[in-house]
Amino acid sequence: MDEGRVDLYWLPLGAGGRCVRANGMMYETVAAQLTGRERRALYHSALQVHLAGERFVIEMAPVWNTPDPGRGVVGEGPVGLRVLGRSRLFRYEVRCWLGGRIPDVAEAVDSPQHVSHDAGRARRVLDLVPAFPRRTWGADEQRTGDMWNSNSLTSWLLARSDHDLGSVSPPVGGRAPGWTAGLVVAASDLDREDQGPAGSGLAARVAAASHSYRRRTGHR
Numbered sequence: 240m241d242e243g244r245v246d247l248y249w250l251p252l253g254a255g256g257r258c259v260r261a262n263g264m265m266y267e268t269v270a271a272q273l274t275g276r277e278r279r280a281l282y283h284s285a286l287q288v289h290l291a292g293e294r295f296v297i298e299m300a301p302v303w304n305t306p307d308p309g310r311g312v313v314g315e316g317p318v319g320l321r322v323l324g325r326s327r328l329f330r331y332e333v334r335c336w337l338g339g340r341i342p343d344v345a346e347a348v349d350s351p352q353h354v355s356h357d358a359g360r361a362r363r364v365l366d367l368v369p370a371f372p373r374r375t376w377g378a379d380e381q382r383t384g385d386m387w388n389s390n391s392l393t394s395w396l397l398a399r400s401d402h403d404l405g406s407v408s409p410p411v412g413g414r415a416p417g418w419t420a421g422l423v424v425a426a427s428d429l430d431r432e433d434q435g436p437a438g439s440g441l442a443a444r445v446a447a448a449s450h451s452y453r454r455r456t457g458h459r
Contacts, residue, residue: 243358244289245402246351247393248341249409252281280413284393285341287351290361296339297368297396299376299389302332304342311336316373324375331376333392335368348410354402363400371395372424381427385420394421399429401441404448422449 286297295311302315312332317324324330341347355361372395374380374387381387397404398421409415422445429442 242291243356243361244353245355245357245361245364245397245400246287246289247354247397247407248285248287248344248347248350249282249352249413249415250285250341250343250347250350252283280410282348282390282409282413282415284390284409284415284418286364286393286396287341288361288364290358290365294338295365296336296341297334297364297392298336298341299331299333299392300342302327302330307339309336310334310339313369314371314373316376318376319378321375331389333368333371333373335365348413352407354397354407360400360402364396367396367399379420381420381424383420383423385423386417387420388417390415390417391421391424394418395425396421398422398425398445398448404445405451407448408452419449419452422446422452 288295288297301318302312311334313335315324315330315332318329318331320329344350371392372381374391376388377386379386385391394404394417397407404422409418426442426445426449429445432442
């Protein structure tokens with residue numbers, strides 16, 4: 240039995256949906272022009288956690304895209320603008336879905352990436368999901384220089400659970416908007432917790448991982 244494992248999946252943004260893919264392409268075209276670089280493929284991430292014979296899918300998605308009532312919703316947040324979150328059309332949900340599925344997983348690229356084989360870290364990821372900050376999807380309310388989205392959930396959880404993120408990146412030639420935001424917020428959260436002589440130093444390691452990611456991916 241696999242006592243503990245955390246797998247990372249990279250899915251092309253808009254896999255299975257033309258509207259999201261088209262909007263993503265337009266966003267990336269504008270972002271590339273503003274920063275003077277070539278356009279890149281965009282990726283959305285999800286986690287699959289195996290622990291003591293059970294499997295959980297962790298993902299952030301629109302509240303309306305999966306009707307299964309047992310999909311493990313642990314919280315919701317607004318999309319675009321906080322005020323728009325009053326409507327179901329502009330809300331996302333965070334899922335920790337026992338026995339769940341990742342939509343369009345067949346389109347995943349260079350996946351799964353095994354980021355740990357450790358029961359303690361796997362348990363920590365599951366324990367942290369309900370604590371994920373419910374910021375506005377697509378906004379930068381915490382002034383990280385990056386938008387808050389599904390990739391923020393993945394990077395925040397992996398950073399907070401002490402995973403080694405020094406070499407984790409989207410597939411070659413791709414970008415994962417929101418990844419840096421999750422790392423920056425995780426480092427800030429951990430810095431507050433690490434105050435005093437008993438601090439673990441995890442905040443510093445996460446901050447270093449954030450700088451490394453920016454360097455590797457050319458994020459600005």
